[in-house]
Amino acid sequence: MPLGKPTTASFVVVATVLLLLFNAAVVTPKSTIEPCSNNDSCNALLGYTLYTDLKVSELAALFQIDPIVLLSANSIDISYPDVESHILPSQLFLKIPIICSCVDGIRKSVATHYKTRPSDTLSNIADAVYGGLVSADQIKEANSISDPSVLDVGQNLVVPLPCTCFNGTDNFLPAIYMSYVVRPVDTLAGIAARYKTTTTDLMGVNALGNAAIEDGDILAIPLPACASNFPRSASDYALSVPNGGYAITADHCVECSCTAGSRLYCQPASLSVSCSSMQCKSSNLMLGNVTVQQSSAGCNVTSCGYGGFVNGTIITTLSSSLQPRCPGPQVVPPVTAPPTVVSPDMVLAPAPSPGQLGGSPMAGLPSSVVPSSGSSIVLPPAANGPSGSSINGACTLVNPLTTSFISIGLVLFLKVVKVVPFL
Template identity: 55%
Template sequence: MGLPAIFAVAVMVAIVMVASPCAEAKTTIEPCSGSDSCPALLGYTLYADMKVSEVAALFAADPSALLAANALDFAAPGAAHRILPMGLFLRVPTACACADGVRKSVAVRYAARPADTLATVADVVFAGLASADQIRGANGLADADADAPLDAGQRLVVPLPCVCFNSSDSNLPAVYLSYVVQVGDTVPAIAAAYETTVTDIMNVNAMGSPVAAPGDILAIPLPACASSFPKTASDHGLLVANGTYALTAGNCVQCSCGPGNLNLYCTPASLSRSCPSTQCSNSNVLLGNASTHATSAGCNVSSCSYGGFVNGTITTLLNTGLQPTCPGNSCC
């Protein structure tokens, strides 16, 4: 496994300071140009009990998208107000943009609270995803002491690490997770947890050896389901990490990926009160469903799949095929 050569060459490792002047942490940086972005995930460990809506607000994310990225039920009553326990690890969705010649997430704006310092904002509130130096540089605070209290209400830009690498890994669709290495972590254990290999992680992060220190930020490729919607669709390029789902078409369609396979499977969602029709044309089959009809030649199967959200319309595709027998029928 590993990055295609054209992307592996582009990887460079930058050294940034975190926690204390004596501790250095590494993070993988992807040089870029242009104004494009890609979907990415931030690995975040809660520093306190927090509501879903609070975590979403902290990262300028949509609560429903946060629930979807963690395979949590968005339709449950009060889902956005669900309290998540301290220490819980979450995947936070973000748009990985190109800014200042490198990939990063630049959407977060944080309002300092009483007793906050640059160090506590970086290490506690954002759980090591940013360093005090990075926050200092992004806000023109060159002379600010990392341990000095900030003014309450002071607004800070918090740049967060992410990569795109063409949303692929070994020429297969992938979404990249920015993972902060914890005390006790090993690269083999991280690879096993995310169903990849040590070699792949080393290639993606340009590592000379399979060793990572606490505080290092690794880019972890997660297998994903890719869509093939037309460019006219507002959700063209939809990419969903394995084991998660995404809401699209104005929260009217839920597209899931795995587990078990990497084929995108879309069904009507119940989040929006008013949605366009999800019925396939010239049929009575609804999106995500199938109908069967036994014939002398076998079983005709018609299924309705999602084709993208175009000009406010949920595009559907009717697929037909012939199987030897219909589900539930046994051969005589």
């Protein structure tokens, strides 16, 4: 039979097959990935919902963090009697402070370890215990597990958790990033309203093509913060505190908060007992004290500030300035008693849907996914990271099956072209 050009109908059939294969191969996006190339770390947060009732000490042990640091980050009263034994209720939403490191070219936290219990599975650990912040495949890969169906009781597993730094800024202002697992009731508008940001900003940070999100997606949410300028020799160098929260430092001696005007304010912690001197030199002022004196030229303000924790010593700094007006009393975020029940209107509750806020949902898909076993790193085109960041875009992880599906499609295409009769 003579050969000629493939018919238009043949091309339509092949194009349809390729399109279906490509759509089947696209991986559901999951989380923002921030590439990195240095050993710097930053303070970050995880948005976590308790899967069962847990003591404060048990929850802290789940993430290997200081119980007092955990409570302070959520503005919970650390002076409450026997606070570490207080039982926190199931479904309570809390911010978990972590250190975000650079591991194998990607920002993540690998400081959390989990000891397996009878009847544990990787899926149960990932989805129930850690609330979807990690996947079973990620735990499998991080621990080089060949057969995930066989877990020894008491096995110590590394739990890689998502985090981002983006230079500690958002739109050139100090920020701490919280990894947040999207729930079925969430929309981007609702999350933006809850955390006092904009849908546009969240889309930029997470490299989203539009504002639609799906259950299980992990978003990086920038929280406005107050940044310190402590010397590099300080153990709490680069301390940053999100608005409305506290950071405990200097061996539980000092607590710092982010006050109005994005000013970092530090004072003696309520638990401070055997601490080094917190009095400013050449002054009778203690850490956190401020004196004001009105004059014809303005207001003379003298304050005793915190300069970091260096070699076990609390550094205090005395400063004086002439201001047009005398400042009012220092207003710090209110602290609450450890919660015993969860109510829908609690400040610590997850972000509401826009129906509760008067917003409206929008359509689309995020453009980055959770890393899985055997994934490869691909930078998405024109992804916009936070302003002031050295990262030009988030990183997308693509399942290698995508390449296989496309390859199969190309083979089918060539075969169709080969067998089509030519004129």
